[in-house]
Amino acid sequence: MPPTDRCRDTRSRAKGGLVMANADPVQVLVVGGGIAALEAALALRVLAEDRVAVELLAPETEFTYRPLAVAEPFRVGEVRRFPLETLADAAGASLRQGAIGSVDAERRVVETSEGEELPYGALLLALGARALPSIPGALTFRGPEDGAVLSGLLKLARAGGVEKLVFALPVGVAWPLPLYELALLTAVHLADAGVSSVQLEVVTPEERPLQLFGSAASEAVSELLRGHGISLRTDTAPMAVENGSLRLAPQGSLEADRVVALPRLEGPSLRGIPHNASGFVPIDDHGRVAVEGDVYAAGDVTDFPVKQGGLATQQADAAAESIAAGAGAPVEPRPFTPVLRGLLLTGLSPRYLRAEPGGRSSIAETEPLWWPPAKIVGRHLAPFLASHLGLSVKPPRPEGAVAVEVEVELTRDELGAWSRL
Numbered sequence: 001m002p003p004t005d006r007c008r009d010t011r012s013r014a015k016g017g018l019v020m021a022n023a024d025p026v027q028v029l030v031v032g033g034g035i036a037a038l039e040a041a042l043a044l045r046v047l048a049e050d051r052v053a054v055e056l057l058a059p060e061t062e063f064t065y066r067p068l069a070v071a072e073p074f075r076v077g078e079v080r081r082f083p084l085e086t087l088a089d090a091a092g093a094s095l096r097q098g099a100i101g102s103v104d105a106e107r108r109v110v111e112t113s114e115g116e117e118l119p120y121g122a123l124l125l126a127l128g129a130r131a132l133p134s135i136p137g138a139l140t141f142r143g144p145e146d147g148a149v150l151s152g153l154l155k156l157a158r159a160g161g162v163e164k165l166v167f168a169l170p171v172g173v174a175w176p177l178p179l180y181e182l183a184l185l186t187a188v189h190l191a192d193a194g195v196s197s198v199q200l201e202v203v204t205p206e207e208r209p210l211q212l213f214g215s216a217a218s219e220a221v222s223e224l225l226r227g228h229g230i231s232l233r234t235d236t237a238p239m240a241v242e243n244g245s246l247r248l249a250p251q252g253s254l255e256a257d258r259v260v261a262l263p264r265l266e267g268p269s270l271r272g273i274p275h276n277a278s279g280f281v282p283i284d285d286h287g288r289v290a291v292e293g294d295v296y297a298a299g300d301v302t303d304f305p306v307k308q309g310g311l312a313t314q315q316a317d318a319a320a321e322s323i324a325a326g327a328g329a330p331v332e333p334r335p336f337t338p339v340l341r342g343l344l345l346t347g348l349s350p351r352y353l354r355a356e357p358g359g360r361s362s363i364a365e366t367e368p369l370w371w372p373p374a375k376i377v378g379r380h381l382a383p384f385l386a387s388h389l390g391l392s393v394k395p396p397r398p399e400g401a402v403a404v405e406v407e408v409e410l411t412r413d414e415l416g417a418w419s420r421l
Contacts, residue, residue, distance in 0.1 A: 025050055025051055025053040026053070026122055027053050027121045028044060028054045028055070028121065028123075028327075029055055029057060030056050030093070030124045030126060031056075031110065031124065031125050031126060032128060033058030033059075033095075034063070034064075036298040036313065036316040037056055037058070037124075038087060038381055039320075039380055039381040040054075040126060040298060040316040040319060042380035042381060042384055043316060043317050043320035043321070043324075043379070044092075044320050044324060046380065047321060048327050051328050053094075054093035055093060055094045055118075057110070057118065058096075058097070059098060061083065061097065063084045064080075066079060067343075069144045069147060070345065072144065074185045074189045076185070079143075098113065099112060101113040103271070103272035103291075104272055105292045105293045105295055107119075121294065122295075122326065125270070125273065125281060125298070127270075127301050128268075128299060129279075129301060130266045130267075131263035131265055132263055132265070133264075134261050134262065134263050135259065136240040136241065137240055137241025137259065138168060138238075138259040138261040141178070141260055142263045153165075154189060157186075158190065158195055160195075161257075163197065163199060163257050164201070164255055165200050165256070165259075166200075166201050166202075166254060166259045167200070167202045167203070167259075167260050168238035168260070169205065169262060175262075176209075176210060176262070177210065177342045177344055178262060179202065179260075180221055180344060182260060183202050184224060184344075185345060187229065191228075200228070200229065200230045201231040201254070204233070204234055204236065205236060208222070209221040209222055210342075212306070212340065217342075221344070233254070236248050236249070237249040237250075238261065241259050244256065265278075266279050267281065267301060268301060273297075274290055276303055280301065280303040281302050281303060282302075282303045283296070283302050283304075285336050286318050286321075286335055287302075287315055287322065287336060288322065294326060296323065298312060298315035298316040299315060302315060310340070310342075311338055314338060318335060318336035321333040321334060
């Protein structure tokens with residue numbers, strides 16, 4: 001049967017454009033093996049049940065729970081890895097090892113990098129983005145792959161080889177939270193080692209720290225930075241490390257023995273799929289891509305400006321609802337409405353923060369604002385990881401450390417404006 005006829009039924013057409021051949025399930029191909037891919041598979045299992053057959057296409061054999069990558073070099077948490085095939089099976093999906101090469105949306109076919117053609121009834125792209133160096137001369141912390149290098153830097157600092165250590169947020173990086181974690185955890189780490197000679201400073205183009213989360217978070221983080229003796233320089237863009245200093249914009253420079261920066265992200269520029277100049281895929285409020293057939297995208301691969309695990313799960317949920325409705329499930333698809341949550345690993349007494357919609361007001365709480373209180377909050381993924389992998393408790397951290405949890409609802413325009421700082 002030709003790929004375009006695989007899900008065709010001349011007697012009925014399901015809502016949303018998907019078609020079903022008699023009682024055969026719609027073949028849903030999810031490209032990716034990360035947060036958004038697993039959330040989508042779980043959501044489809046709940047929403048569509050046996051109306052769909054879900055297959056994951058991913059080159060990796062493991063699912064890596066990355067949020068604790070910032071904690072691993074400080075030995076207060078560890079990156080967790082699990083067999084992807086086992087998780088896919090538990091989520092009601094099958095796993096095919098391989099990488100996507102291109103999409104022929106008109107024929108409803110994905111071609112792998114090996115030239116194999118995979119027909120689909122609906123396609124969800126959740127293959128993520130590439131993390132690239134952002135500031136020439138800086139140590140770019142992308143995640144687990146850079147843990148050993150950061151550990152080496154901490155060892156050098158403990159031995160007296162670093163006098164000034166700067167943590168720099170590049171222009172255009174719209175998820176700044178890990179940078180503040182790195183700075184605060186470094187301060188605690190050095191203090192615990194009895195090292196007081198290293199000057200620490202955060203440089204950010206934000207008007208205030210964690211500006212995206214509203215005033216309560218900004219005030220709390222400012223207080224934490226001051227408490228740990230970390231200097232803060234706002235409204236400043238870090239540009240490059242040159243001759244022992246960090247060049248700044250609009251002007252000036254800052255002495256720095258070492259600079260730690262977050263990466264910039266680049267999309268995959270997938271053949272057959274519309275993408276912007278940075279390789280990211282534009283989507284509508286239901287995750288749909290503007291091509292023939294039923295093609296969706298979720299997570300870092302999309303053009304949504306903030307790249308964060310919790311938002312990726314929300315995008316996956318929106319796409320899954322549309323796919324499920326198209327397969328005949330009694331679902332009314334809801335648009336993607338971003339709710340941004342963050343759990344910040346620090347080093348003072350517990351404090352939980354919530355920012356109201358648009359950051360117009362904020363309050364502080366002493367209890368978690370969601371359950372389970374995981375680093376990545378997904379409607380289906382968080383309880384799944386809690387029950388299957390034991391990730392229902394807060395991540396390990398040293399005595400006296402704290403999780404700061406923040407929730408805020410923002411429009412795409414508000415997020416986009418902030419990310420262009």
